Amino acid sequence: MKKISALLLAAIVLAVTGCESGSRFQTAFRERISPTFRPHVVKAEQKPAYEAARVAMKKMNFTFTSGGAAQGKMEAISALQTGEGPRAARQVSLSVKLAPAANGGTEVSAMFFEILENEFSKRDGSGTSTPMPDSPLYEVFFRHLDAALAQPAE
Structure with a gap:
């Protein structure tokens, strides 16, 4: 014992x-x-930060699916990519939250998810969604966000 x-x-x-x-x-x-969202603080109010996030998302060829500046969030999805095998497909989704930052400006938090469908999926049209915490997509998104905010308003 x-x-x-x-x-x-x-x-x-x-x-x-x-x-x-x-x-x-x-x-x-x-x-x-x-999963935890990756934060990025910008020196802009929430509405301009939201519009810049939409521009960044569009530059990355993501399609806006839902959200709004007043809601402080947005969702987007990439184009469907075919994978290996007859029923294999891959997409990446993006979820963004916007909130006032502690020291002024706006905290833009992003999370990317990989969505896979293959012959092992239970039903057609349903896939497995997995967070992508270490993807280089975050750096690309935040770089496009900062560039969009640096552009003069039209």
């Missing part, structure tokens, strides 16, 4: 402290279950 207790205690200690690969696994698991 003491051996089992000691082994159980050792397993708990290893699970709690973890190693570097365990830490990466925990982070990946946490992002999958409860």
